[in-house]
Amino acid sequence: MRALEDSKALLRDLVAFPTISEDSNRALIDHLAGRLEAAGARVEVLADASGGKANLFATLGPEGDGGIVLxxxxxxxxxxxQDWTVEPFALTERDGRLYGRGTCDMKGFIAAAVAMAPVFAARKLTRPLHFAFTHDEEVGCLGARALAAALAAKGLRPAVAIIGEPTSMRIIEGHKGCYEYSTHFTGRAGHASAPDRGVNAVEYAVRYVARLLELGEALKARAPAASPFDPPWTTVSTGVLTGGNARNVIAAEARVDWEMRPVQPGDADFIKAALRRHCDETLLPAMRRVAPEAGIVTEVVGEVEGLVPASDNEARRIVAELTGANDAGTVPFGTEAGIFQSLGMSVVVCGPGSIEQAHKPDEYLALDQLAECLAMLERLADRIGGRE
Structure with missing residues (x-):
């Protein structure tokens, strides 16, 4: 019961930090660093180039490789x-639920892990226990990529990672990758009464999106026969199409924000090659016949690896023992798990709360889910350390 109250209190603090991706997360990271240092952890705060964002990496137990990452x-x-009925950046407890932005995605897991730090610190841990809290997951997993590079540079090789995204405490061993792009179109402005004298960037952006739709259909036939995902093929989605400034002006600029979620690496190469040919052989020649300065440039926002199910997965074995689960599944949403897997770790995603509540107004974390997560972490403390 004490751990649950401590977790709720810490979650209240964390929700009060409005760490929207476009803003700084430093105050929250510094708060967590203080809590972990007080528990006896060795703490590193790794700032980005701007100094406004930071990752936190902390360790309890022995030095060296083979550790477990939370x-x-x-x-x-x-x-x-969004139409919230409660204040999004203040924790509200009601009817067995904790409401607030980030409660399930994923400050609830962070609060549970850090609240349990003194419990772990009181044990004689047989392997390192690491806490890894990152910035900018929601906009391309930028922090996790930076953290992976930092761990590789140090030569530190943890063995297991548990990513606490909201899975209703189910064990997830696989998910698709998430590749995000912004494609920018530059045309030539002019009066709409003479469309042939300009190059309408919006219209060429529409043609680009039409090709994306065609390729999305083609991907269905490329689905692996034994794909564990739903849907089983790589998906393509257009999220934003914007451009122009008036109905009677030929649009000089446009932008398409789009993504794909590959089930296999070759699909990403297939899409990118097909789009490159479409631009080089069809769109750009037509644009430059009128405006030699016209262009199409694709900006890579983020290319995040998927989590590939592995037949030999220590993380899956450990979490199955801790939770009593007999199976593991896959999910359609992306996480940072593939980045940790790329470092050679065995990885699962398992955390409190449901993805159905994430990103929505009145986001909440059920109290019984938080308690279930704390029970898992208590069993982990028993597993990797006895009482001193």
Whole structure:
């Protein structure tokens, strides 16, 4: 019961930090660093180039390789335009639920892990226990990529990672990758009464999206026969198409924000090659016949690896023992898990709360889910350390 109350109190603090991805997360990271240092952890705060964002990496137990990582991202999605019935950046407890932005995605797991730090510190741990809290997961897993590079540079090789994204405490061993892009179109402005004298960037952006739709259909036939995902093929989605400034002006600029979620690496190469040919052989020649300065440039926002199910997965074995689960599944949403897997770790995703509540108004974490997560972490403390 004490651990649950401590977790709720810490979650109240964390929700009060409005760590929307476009803003700084430093105050939250510094708060967590203080809590972990007080528990006896060896703490590193790893700032980005701007100094406004930071990752936290902390360790309890012995030095060296082979440790277990408890990982979560500190950023949250915006609340603008959402109809909340409670204050999003103040924790509200009601009817067995904890409401607030980030409660399930994923400050609840972070609060549980850090609240349990004194319990872990009181044990004689047989292997390192790491806490890894990152920035900017929601906008391309930027913090996790930086953390992976830092761990590789140090030569530190943890063996297991548990990513505490909301899975209703189910063990997840696989998910698709998430590749995000912004494609920018530059045309030539002019009066709409003479469309042939300009190059309408919006219209060429529409043609680009039409090709994305065609390729999305083609990907269905490329689905692996034994794909564990739902849907089983790589998906393509257009999220934003914007451009122009008036109905009677030929649009000089446009932008398409789009993504794909590969089930296999070759699908990403297939899409990118097909789009490159479409631009080089069809769109750009037509644009430059009128405006030699016209262009199409694709900006890579983030290319995040998927989590590939592995037949030999220590993380799955450990979490199955801790939770009593007999199976593991896959999910359609992305996480930082593939980045940790790329470092050679065995990885699962398992955390409190449901993805159905994430990113929505009145996001909440059920108290019984938080208690279940704490029970898992208590069993982990028993597993890797006895009482001193």
């Amino acid at each position: 990982s979560g991202h500190s950023d949250v999605v915006p609340v603008a335009g």
